[in-house]
Amino acid sequence: MTSEADGQSIVSRFLRRQRSLSGRLVFVAAIWSVLSLAVAGFILVELYKSASERSFDAQLDVYVKLILAEIVPDPAAGNDAGISAPENLDDPRFSLPLSGWYWTVAKADGTTVLFASSSLVGDPLSVPPLGDQESQSTFSVGPGSEEIRVVQKRIGIAGQDYVIIVAAKTAGFRADIREFAQQVILTLVVFGAGLVGAVFLQVRIGLRPLARLRSSLGEVRRGEAEELDEDLPVELAPLAVELNALIHSNREIVERSRTHVGNLAHGLKTPLSVITNEARTETGPFADKVSEQAAVMSTQIQHHLERARMAAQRRVIGVSCEVEPVLGRLVRAMSKIYRERDVGLADAPPAGLHFRGEQQDLEELTGNLLDNACKWARSSVSVNVSLLQSGETARELFQIVVEDDGPGLSESECREAVKRGKRLDETVPGTGLGLSIVADLAGLYGGYLELDRSNLGGLRARLVLPSV
Known part of the structure; x- marks a missing residue:
């Protein structure tokens, strides 16, 4: 019982580690084939042994009868x-x-x-x-x-x-049985190898439509196709049809969400602008308080509308953009805006690296980080892009690291910096939404933002995002 349980445990552990469907099928078929052929070989050898014993006994029985015939008296x-x-x-x-x-x-x-x-x-x-x-x-x-x-x-x-x-x-007699057993083992080994090979080919050919479906889904995710290829076997064609319907429905929902966000932005910003303008025409504590609270409301509205827009874009299936052109344009733009800073890419991004999301979101993410670094840097800002390996989720991720040689932040200030509307220095212009928007948007895409000390002496912002 213990050995049987151990064997089942080993098979279960292997199947849990094996993420390939074809690998699982071939492994199970190979185990079954080996066990079946081993049992068949044992039965064949035992049957041959029994037949040989009966034949040997029949031969000896002939001599028994001859002796009987010789000793019987006349x-x-x-x-x-x-x-x-x-x-x-x-x-x-x-x-x-x-x-x-x-x-x-x-x-x-x-x-x-x-x-x-x-x-x-x-x-x-x-x-x-x-x-x-x-x-x-x-x-x-x-x-x-x-x-x-x-x-x-x-x-x-x-x-x-x-x-x-x-x-x-x-x-x-024993030599004949051993020779037969060796021939049976050799024959079954060759037959088993051929059987496993045939199973492997059967699985590969049988699962080829799944590979086509996966490839088609990859093209949709990369933005190279609008929908899945529905030219599949009858077992998979309904799945492709339903996925295409889901993709179209998703796009319609996103478009409606964007329309609602735009309408809400116009519906709130215009009355708020009127209130702010009216408060500015008046003087006194009441007018000052109205202006102050209107500014707070404007900041909150901007944050939540931006977050809603991001969430709507995040749910678009099949949207992607290349990283290198976006970063190149932003670095060149920041170099012109902040001429006294040395802004540059430490290394060129990996060739063909794509961000799984909207181009304007990638521009906003990296633009906010670069703008924040340039504001606080003394002389230089460094940008580095590299791929990451995630063993737990098996997702493809990449990171953008922006470093500056400014004063940097303490651990507590790093935690405060990503809170919406939080400004650690009122002397520097801004709304305090930049890093919080980056953190929120990265989270919507399944990534994250980390802040710590840079080797240059200032702040190190590490942005992790999904790639295609």
């Missing part, structure tokens, strides 16, 4: 005549000393051996007792400690019971 000699010694068995092996072929004739009580073959050269033939049985076929140990096959038969002659015993060494 009826013409009278009923009181005793048995006579066998004279001719037509097999010289019974005459050669220790040839491995032997016979004896003894009384049924086993106390007296009446006749024995010359091959025994006087050695006794040790065999299991016959008991109450009329005949028996067993294995025993003969002269020279060789294994022998023994056939015994009880006969009654003239009122006296005798036992005829014929034995032969099993070396040739």
Whole structure:
């Protein structure tokens, strides 16, 4: 029970680690094939062994009958005549000393051996007792400690019971079985390898439509196609149709969300602008408080509308953009705006790297980080892009690291900096929404933003995003 449970545990652990469907199918088929062929091979060898034993026993039984025919007394000699010694068995092996072929004739009580073959050269033939049985076929140990096959038969002659015993060494018999077993193993190994190969081809060919579906889905995710290819087998075609319907429905929902966000922006910003303008025409504590709260409301509205717009764009299926052109344009723009700063890419982004999302979102993410770094940097800003490996989620991720040589932030200030509307220095222009928008948008895309100390002495902003 323990070994069986251990075997099941090993198979279960392998299947949990094996993420490939074809790998699972081939592994299970291979295990089943090996077990089935092993059982089949064992059964074949046992059947051959049983057949060989019956054939061997039949051969020995022929000599038992020949001996019986030789020892039966001649009826013409009278009923009181005793048995006579066998004279001719037509097999010289019974005459050669220790040839491995032997016979004896003894009384049924086993106390007296009446006749024995010359091959025994006087050695006794040790065999299991016959008991109450009329005949028996067993294995025993003969002269020279060789294994022998023994056939015994009880006969009654003239009122006296005798036992005829014929034995032969099993070396040739065992050699035939071993040779047959080797041939069976070789044949089943070749057959098993061919069977596993055939299963592998069957799985590869049978799952090829799934590979096509995966490739088609990848094209949609990369923005290279508008919908999935529906030219698939009847089992998969309905899935492709439903996915295409989901994609179209998703786009319609996103468009409606964008329209609602735009309408809400116009509906709120215009009355708020009127309130702010009216407050500016007045003086006094009340007007100041209205202006202050209107500014707070404007900041909150801007943040939540921007977040809603991002969330709507995040749900678009099949949207992607190349990273290198976006970063290149932003670096060049920041270099012109902040001429006194040295803004540059430490290394060129990996060739063909695509962000799984809207181009304008990538521009806003990296633009906010670059703008924040340029505001606080003393002389230089460095940007680095590299791929990441995620063993837990198996997603493709990349990181954008922006570093500056400014004053930097402490751990507590890093936590405060990503809170919406939080400005750590009121002397620098801005709304305080830049880093919070980056953190929120990165989270919507399944990424994140980390802030810590840079090797340049200032702030190090590490932005992790999904790639295609």
